[in-house]
Amino acid sequence: MRRVYKKADLPVAEIRRFLEPGPIVLVSSRWKNHTNIMTMGWHTVMEFSPSLIGCMITAANHSYEMIRKSGECVINIPTVHLVEEIVGIGNTTGAHLDKFRKFGLTEEEGNIVKAPLIKECYANYECRVADTQLLKGYNFFILEVVSARAAVYPKYPKTVHYRGEGIFMVSGKHINLRKKFKNQNL
Amino acid sequence: MRRVYKKADLPVAEIRRFLEPGPIVLVSSRWKNHTNIMTMGWHTVMEFSPSLIGCMITAANHSYEMIRKSGECVINIPTVHLVEEIVGIGNTTGAHLDKFRKFGLTEEEGNIVKAPLIKECYANYECRVADTQLLKGYNFFILEVVSARAAVYPKYPKTVHYRGEGIFMVSGKHINLRKKFKNQNL
Numbered sequence: 001m002r003r004v005y006k007k008a009d010l011p012v013a014e015i016r017r018f019l020e021p022g023p024i025v026l027v028s029s030r031w032k033n034h035t036n037i038m039t040m041g042w043h044t045v046m047e048f049s050p051s052l053i054g055c056m057i058t059a060a061n062h063s064y065e066m067i068r069k070s071g072e073c074v075i076n077i078p079t080v081h082l083v084e085e086i087v088g089i090g091n092t093t094g095a096h097l098d099k100f101r102k103f104g105l106t107e108e109e110g111n112i113v114k115a116p117l118i119k120e121c122y123a124n125y126e127c128r129v130a131d132t133q134l135l136k137g138y139n140f141f142i143l144e145v146v147s148a149r150a151a152v153y154p155k156y157p158k159t160v161h162y163r164g165e166g167i168f169m170v171s172g173k174h175i176n177l178r179k180k181f182k183n184q185n186l
Numbered sequence: 187m188r189r190v191y192k193k194a195d196l197p198v199a200e201i202r203r204f205l206e207p208g209p210i211v212l213v214s215s216r217w218k219n220h221t222n223i224m225t226m227g228w229h230t231v232m233e234f235s236p237s238l239i240g241c242m243i244t245a246a247n248h249s250y251e252m253i254r255k256s257g258e259c260v261i262n263i264p265t266v267h268l269v270e271e272i273v274g275i276g277n278t279t280g281a282h283l284d285k286f287r288k289f290g291l292t293e294e295e296g297n298i299v300k301a302p303l304i305k306e307c308y309a310n311y312e313c314r315v316a317d318t319q320l321l322k323g324y325n326f327f328i329l330e331v332v333s334a335r336a337a338v339y340p341k342y343p344k345t346v347h348y349r350g351e352g353i354f355m356v357s358g359k360h361i362n363l364r365k366k367f368k369n370q371n372l
Binding site (some may be wrong): 156165170 | 241
């Protein structure tokens, strides 16, 4: 069951709102005329400004060279409605497969990068590769988010979070403890 | 409302089960006779074996030097029952405060590291600092998990996941899609 999200620009310094909780994401890329999508669970916010994300992409993955050579990718945040696609994308290689077509997903044009955004996802973060020093030892990319958009409704997405062994946790309810924070620690 | 967890050793190659979903964690450390605890949301699994975790700890944080100098820390995974303590620990500095005493938490001895484990947490990952090359540019520690234990019940913890602005998402239900995975992709 798909959802259609109406989206608005999100300031890049605020992308943690949907990424820090730790959802599985779909990473889309373009190299020459070929596009690809991979499923990724190992990522973290690294800085507000510049807006940095660190992530692990195994070199054996078809997307690795596409992202390294193009210097770009898009981190798309899917919701539970796409969980079958998340698994399908993670269990196929894009070497000889058009994953957008195979999984019925729609390419959307970004504001800055040439890699395609996935229209059906709740949020899309356009990224440029910012630092490759950990690629050799750890396959770890440091990306800078250069443009972002997110759905305006619902306020928070129902994301899926991977535990390994085929088990996904689905995001639950929210607690607001803002009153207990000092402003600088929010 | 606290819970008392009965724990068992967890193979270090399996620590992703509770960390990859992206919960807020409590990082405990010891330097000389001083212990401290900090709240951390920016972390990722980086490798199964050796068992690596990458995490961002601001240098302004009192724990930063304690972890850097001792070369050790413990990543403790708290559940929603400790959400008030998570916020309290994140909004105080350990420079002149004993956080274990202040927040009524219990130090537990590790198998390998000298940093104390937090008994009230669902899981405890004993870590050694494995690589400091990203400290200077990004305050990013690469840690190796050298020993781990986790609660035997419940199977999955009710963790909290931070969105910023004082808002926490609480982990929800689980979906098992193991049958749709190829074994090497689990």
